[in-house]
Amino acid sequence: MELFINFTLLALLAVTALGVLHVTNLFAAVMLAGIYSFLSAGLFTVMDAVDVAFTEAAVGAGISTVLMLATLALVGSKVTTPEFRIESISVKGRSRRPLLPIVVVVFTGGILAYGTLDMPGYGDPDNPVHQHVAPHYLEESGHEIGIPNVVTSVLASYRGYDTMGETTVVFTAAVGVMILLSALRRRDSYGEEAWGDEVIDDMDVGFKDAFGETMDPGLAGPEREGPEGGGG
Amino acid sequence: MRILGLYNYWIFIFLMMVGFYILISRRNLVKKILGLNIFQTSVFIFYISLGKITGGTAPILVEGESEVVYSNPLPHVLILTAIVVGVSTTAVALSLVVRIKEAYGTIEGAEINAMDNRMPPP
Amino acid sequence: MSEHLPVLLVVIPLMAAPTAALLRWGRAAWGLATGTSWVVLAMALLILRRVQDEGVISYFLGGWAAPIGIEYRIDTVNAWVLMIVAAIGALVMPYARASFEREIQPSKIPLLYAGLLLCLTGLLGIAATGDVFNLFVFLEISSISAYALIAAGPDRRALHAAYKYLIMGSIGATFIVIGIGMMYAMTGTLNMADLAQRLPEVSSRTVSVAFAFLTVGISLKLALFPLHLWLLDAYTFAPSAVTVFLASTATKVAVYMLVRFFFSIFGPGFSLEVMAFHWVLLPLALIAVISASLTAIYQLNVKRLLAYSSVAQIGYMILGVSLASVTGLTAGLLHLFNHALIKGALFMAMGCVMYQVGSVRMEAMRGLGKKMPWTMAAFVLGGLSLIGVPGTVGFISKWYLVLAAVEAGMWVVAALVLVGSLMAVAYVWKVVEAAYFQEYKGEFEVRQAPISLLAPTWVLVAANLYFGVNATLTSGVATRAAEVLLGVGP
Amino acid sequence: MSDQVILRVAVKIIVPMILLYALYVQFHGDFGPGGGFQAGVIFAAGIILYGLVFGLRRAQKVFPTWVARLMAASGVLLYAGVGIASLLLGGRYLDYSVLAHDPHHGQHYGILLVELGVMITVCGVMITIFYFFAARGRETL
Numbered sequence: 006m007e008l009f010i011n012f013t014l015l016a017l018l019a020v021t022a023l024g025v026l027h028v029t030n031l032f033a034a035v036m037l038a039g040i041y042s043f044l045s046a047g048l049f050t051v052m053d054a055v056d057v058a059f060t061e062a063a064v065g066a067g068i069s070t071v072l073m074l075a076t077l078a079l080v081g082s083k084v085t086t087p088e089f090r091i092e093s094i095s096v097k098g099r100s101r102r103p104l105l106p107i108v109v110v111v112f113t114g115g116i117l118a119y120g121t122l123d124m125p126g127y128g129d130p131d132n133p134v135h136q137h138v139a140p141h142y143l144e145e146s147g148h149e150i151g152i153p154n155v156v157t158s159v160l161a162s163y164r165g166y167d168t169m170g171e172t173t174v175v176f177t178a179a180v181g182v183m184i185l186l187s188a189l190r191r192r193d194s195y196g197e198e199a200w201g202d203e204v205i206d207d208m209d210v211g212f213k214d215a216f217g218e219t220m221d222p223g224l225a226g227p228e229r230e231g232p233e234g235g236g237g
Numbered sequence: 238m239r240i241l242g243l244y245n246y247w248i249f250i251f252l253m254m255v256g257f258y259i260l261i262s263r264r265n266l267v268k269k270i271l272g273l274n275i276f277q278t279s280v281f282i283f284y285i286s287l288g289k290i291t292g293g294t295a296p297i298l299v300e301g302e303s304e305v306v307y308s309n310p311l312p313h314v315l316i317l318t319a320i321v322v323g324v325s326t327t328a329v330a331l332s333l334v335v336r337i338k339e340a341y342g343t344i345e346g347a348e349i350n351a352m353d354n355r356m357p358p359p
Numbered sequence: 360m361s362e363h364l365p366v367l368l369v370v371i372p373l374m375a376a377p378t379a380a381l382l383r384w385g386r387a388a389w390g391l392a393t394g395t396s397w398v399v400l401a402m403a404l405l406i407l408r409r410v411q412d413e414g415v416i417s418y419f420l421g422g423w424a425a426p427i428g429i430e431y432r433i434d435t436v437n438a439w440v441l442m443i444v445a446a447i448g449a450l451v452m453p454y455a456r457a458s459f460e461r462e463i464q465p466s467k468i469p470l471l472y473a474g475l476l477l478c479l480t481g482l483l484g485i486a487a488t489g490d491v492f493n494l495f496v497f498l499e500i501s502s503i504s505a506y507a508l509i510a511a512g513p514d515r516r517a518l519h520a521a522y523k524y525l526i527m528g529s530i531g532a533t534f535i536v537i538g539i540g541m542m543y544a545m546t547g548t549l550n551m552a553d554l555a556q557r558l559p560e561v562s563s564r565t566v567s568v569a570f571a572f573l574t575v576g577i578s579l580k581l582a583l584f585p586l587h588l589w590l591l592d593a594y595t596f597a598p599s600a601v602t603v604f605l606a607s608t609a610t611k612v613a614v615y616m617l618v619r620f621f622f623s624i625f626g627p628g629f630s631l632e633v634m635a636f637h638w639v640l641l642p643l644a645l646i647a648v649i650s651a652s653l654t655a656i657y658q659l660n661v662k663r664l665l666a667y668s669s670v671a672q673i674g675y676m677i678l679g680v681s682l683a684s685v686t687g688l689t690a691g692l693l694h695l696f697n698h699a700l701i702k703g704a705l706f707m708a709m710g711c712v713m714y715q716v717g718s719v720r721m722e723a724m725r726g727l728g729k730k731m732p733w734t735m736a737a738f739v740l741g742g743l744s745l746i747g748v749p750g751t752v753g754f755i756s757k758w759y760l761v762l763a764a765v766e767a768g769m770w771v772v773a774a775l776v777l778v779g780s781l782m783a784v785a786y787v788w789k790v791v792e793a794a795y796f797q798e799y800k801g802e803f804e805v806r807q808a809p810i811s812l813l814a815p816t817w818v819l820v821a822a823n824l825y826f827g828v829n830a831t832l833t834s835g836v837a838t839r840a841a842e843v844l845l846g847v848g849p
Numbered sequence: 850m851s852d853q854v855i856l857r858v859a860v861k862i863i864v865p866m867i868l869l870y871a872l873y874v875q876f877h878g879d880f881g882p883g884g885g886f887q888a889g890v891i892f893a894a895g896i897i898l899y900g901l902v903f904g905l906r907r908a909q910k911v912f913p914t915w916v917a918r919l920m921a922a923s924g925v926l927l928y929a930g931v932g933i934a935s936l937l938l939g940g941r942y943l944d945y946s947v948l949a950h951d952p953h954h955g956q957h958y959g960i961l962l963v964e965l966g967v968m969i970t971v972c973g974v975m976i977t978i979f980y981f982f983a984a985r986g987r988e989t990l
Binding site (some may be wrong): 055056058059060063064067068071072075076078079149150151152153154156157158160161162165166168169171172173175176178179182183186187 | 881891897925932966970973974975981985
C-alpha cells in the first residue's frame with residue numbers, strides 16, 4: 006500500500022514538474038507549482054516527516070502561492086513565448102543557447118546519480134545517518150528535554166541556534182522586501198523615455214544635481230529624489 | 238537489491254533536474270523562480286528520504302513503548318530550516334521581479350538584457 | 360563573560376539589526392550600526408589574540424556537546440577571517456552615513472543599516488561556525504541581505520544585477536546543500552571536526568560527488584572564473600558603501616569556506632590526491648587573473664574596472680590555495696586580508712567621487728587630481744598597492760605568491776603573476792592619467808569629499824602602507840593559519 | 850472581492866477559527882507536529898485571507914502595518930534575548946537548562962519562549978510582506 010502511494014505521488018510530482026516546464030501561462034504554472042508543493046507534502050507524510058509536511062503545505066502551497074499570485078497581479082501572467090521574442094530582439098549568440106541548459110542539466114544529473122551509487126539504500130536501518138548522532142536524539146531527548154516530539158526538541162534545543170538563524174533569515178526577507186517595495190514608484194524616471202536614447206542628457210542632469218546641491222547634505226532632499234536619487 | 242534501494246534517489250534527482258532545467262533554460266523571471274522552487278523542494282525530498290527507515294514511524298515518542306522504530310528526526314529539522322530559507326529567498330526574488338517590471342516594463346530576461354545593452358555603459 | 364566572546368561576536372550584530380530596522384531616523388540607525396561594528400571589531404581582535412595565545416576555542420551552543428549540538432570552533436584561520444570582516448565592517452559603517460544620505464531615499468536608510476548589519480552577522484556566522492548546516496543558514500542570511508542591498512542602487516540596472524545574483528547565489532546555495540546532504544548521508548554528522556574524522560573511513564564515489572558539488576557551489580559564491588558574471592553588475596550598480604562592504608568581505612568569506620572544506624573537512628590527502636582539485640582550480644585561477652585584468656583595461660566605468668580587477672584578485676587567492684603548500688596557502692590567506700584593504704580603499708575613493716561628482720565614469724575622473732586631491736591621492740596609493748609596488752601590502756601578497764610558485768617549480772605561474780601585475784599597472788594608470796593629466800571640463804565647482812568619507816578611506820590607505828612595511832604581524836598569523844590547515848607545525 | 854456576500858460571511862466565520870487553530874498548533878507543537886513556524890504562517894494566513902476579501906485598508910485597521918513590523922523585529926530579539934538570558938544565568942548561549950531550578954523545567958520554558966519568538970517573527974514578516982505587495986498593487990490599479 007505504501008509503495009503504491011509512493012509511486013502515485015512520485016508519478017504525479019514528475020508530471021507536475023514537467024507541466025510547470027511546459028505551460029506558457031504563468032498563472033497555470035504558479036498553480037502547478039503549488040500543487041507540486043502539496044504533493045511533496047504528501048510524500049513527506051509518507052516518509053514520516055509530519056512536521057516538514059505541515060510546513061511545506063503551509064509555506065510551499067500556501068504563502069508562496071499567495072506571494073506568486075500577488076506578483077502576477079502586478080506583472081501580468083502572460084509569457085511571451087521565447088521563440089517569438091528572441092527573433093524580434095536578436096540577442097547575440099542565441100542559436101546555441103537552447104542546447105547549453107540541457108547539457109548542463111544532464112551532466113549535473115548524471116554526476117548526482119553517479120554519486121548515489123555508493124549511497125546506502127533507501128530506508129535501510131543500518132544507514133550511517135541512523136547510527137550516529139540521531140540515536141542520541143531519539144533515546145535521550147525523552148529525559149534530557151522531556152517533550153514527546155523529537156523534532157521540536159532538536160529544532161528548539163539541540164539545534165536551537167540553527168533555528169535562531171532561520172528566524173533571522175525570515176526577518177532578513179522582510180527587510181529585503183521593505184527595502185525593495187517601499188521605494189517610490191517613479192516609472193517615468195526609469196522608463197524608456199528617460200533612459201533610452203537621451204540617456205546622456207539624463208546623466209547630465211545627474212551631474213548638475215551633484216554639482217549644484219551636493220555641498221550641503223541638508224539640501225539633498227526632494228530635488229535629489231529625481232532622476233538618480235529616487236531609486237525608482 | 239542494491240539497485241532497488243537506490244531507484245528512489247534517481248527519481249528525486251530527475252525531479253531536481255527538471256527544476257534546475259526550468260531555472261536555467263527559461264528566460265521569464267517568474268518562471269525561473271518557479272524552477273528554483275521546484276529544484277529546492279526536490280532537494281528537500283532527497284534529504285527527507287535519507288531519514289526514512291522502512292517500517293519506521295514519525296519521530297514523536299510514544300510513551301511506554303520501547304520497541305517502536307522512529308525515523309531519523311535530524312533531516313526533518315534541517316529541512317524545516319531549509320523550507321523557511323527557501324520562502325525567504327522567494328519573497329525577495331518576487332519583490333525584485335515587481336520592481337523590474339516597474340522599471341523596465343517587462344519580465345522577459347531577453348528583453349531586459351537587450352534594454353541593458355542599449356543603455357550606455359555605466 | 361570572555362568565554363562567550365565567539366557567540367557574542369555574532370549575536371550582537373544579529374540583535375542590532377532588528378533594532379535598527381525599527382528606528383525611524385537614519386542617523387540613529389547609523390549610530391547604532393557604527394557602535395555595533397566597533398564593538399564587534401574589538402571582540403574579533405580579542406578572539407584573535409586569545410587564539411594566538413591559547414589555541415583553538417570551542418564553544419558548545421546550548422550546552423550540547425559537539426556532534427549532538429552546534430559548535431563554534433575558532434582556530435587561527437577563523438579568527439583571521441573574523442578579524443578581516445569585522446575590521447571592514449567597522450570602517451564601512453561610519454563611511455555609509457554620508458554615502459547613503461546622498462544615494463538612498465531617506466525613509467529607506469534605517470533598513471539599509473539593518474541590511475548591512477544582517478550581512479555582517481551572516482558573514483561572521485559563516486566564519487565562526489563549526490557546523491556545516493549552520494554555515495548554510497548564515498550563508499543565506501548574508502546572501503539574502505546582499506541581494507536587497509545591491510538592488511537599492513540608484514540605477515535600474517541594479518535591480519537586474521540583484522536578480523541575476525539572486526539566481527546564481529541560490530543555485531550555489533542549493534548545490535552546497537546537496538553536497539552537505541551527501542556528506543551527511545555517508546557519515547551521519549554535520550559537525551566539521553566530526554566529519555573530518557569520519558569522511559576518510561567512508562571515502563567513496565558519494566563523497567567525491569559531495570566534494571564536487573560543494574566546490575561548484577562555493578565557486579559560484581566566490582565568483583571564480585567562469586562563474587563570475589554576476590559579480591560585475593552587482594559591484595557596478597550597488598550603492599557605493601555596499602560595494603565597499605561586499606567587495607572586501609563577501610568573496611573573502613567564500614574563499615574561507617572553500618579552504619575550510621578542502622583542507623579541514625575533506626583533508627589535504629583527499630582533496631589533493633584523490634580529487635586533485637588544484638589541477639582544476641589552478642588553470643581557472645590563472646585564466647581569471649589574465650582575462651579579467653585584460654578586460655579591466657578596456658572598461659569605461661571605474662567601478663566596473665575595479666570589479667573586473669576583483670575577479671582577477673580572486674584568481675590570485677585561488678592560485679595561492681591551489682598551490683597547496685604552506686607558502687601558497689599563506690599567500691592566499693594573506694591576500695584575503697590585503698585585498699580587503701586594497702579594494703576597500705579603492706572603492707571608498709570611488710564612493711567619494713560618486714558623492715561629489717555623481718558619476719564614476721572614466722570621463723568624470725578628468726582633472727579630479729586637482730579638484731579632489733585627497734581622494735585621488737588615496738586612489739593612487741590604493742592603486743599602487745593593487746599593482747604590488749614594494750612598501751604596500753600588495754607587494755607582500757605577490758611576493759609570497761611568486762615564492763610559492765617558484766617553490767613548486769612552476770615558473771610559468773610565477774611569470775603570469777607578474778604579467779597580471781603589469782596589466783594592473785595599465786588599468787590603474789588609465790584612471791591616474793584622467794585624474795592628473797587631463798583638465799577638468801565640468802561647469803560646476805567640485806570640492807573635496809567630506810571628512811566622514813575621507814577618514815575611513817585614509818585609514819585603509821594607511822593600513823595598506825603600514826602592513827606593507829610591517830608585514831611580520833600579518834604574515835605570521837597567515838603562516839600559522841596555513842599550517843593549521845595543512846596540519847603541519849605546532 | 851468585498852461585494853461577494855457568501856465570501857464575506859464565510860471569511861468572517863473562518864478567520865477566527867484559523868487564528869485559534871494557529872494558537873493550537875503553537876502550543877501543541879511539543880506533542881504533535883507543529884510549532885512556532887507553522888503557527889506563525891497559519892496566523893498570518895488568517896489575516897491575509899481577511900485582507901484578500903475585505904481589502905487592504907480594513908485588514909490594516911485590524912492589524913496595522915507598524916504592529917507587523919514591530920512583531921517581525923521583536924521575535925528575533927526575543928529568541929536572541931533568551932540566549933542572552935541563559936548567558937547571564939551562567940549557562941552557555943541558548944542553554945535553557947539554567948532558566949529554571951530544574952533543567953527539565955528550564956528546557957520547557959526555553960522551548961516555549963523561543964517558539965513564541967519564531968511565531969511572532971514569522972507572523973509579522975509574512976503579514977508585512979503581504980502588505981507591501983498588496984500596497985504596490987493598489988498604486989498600480
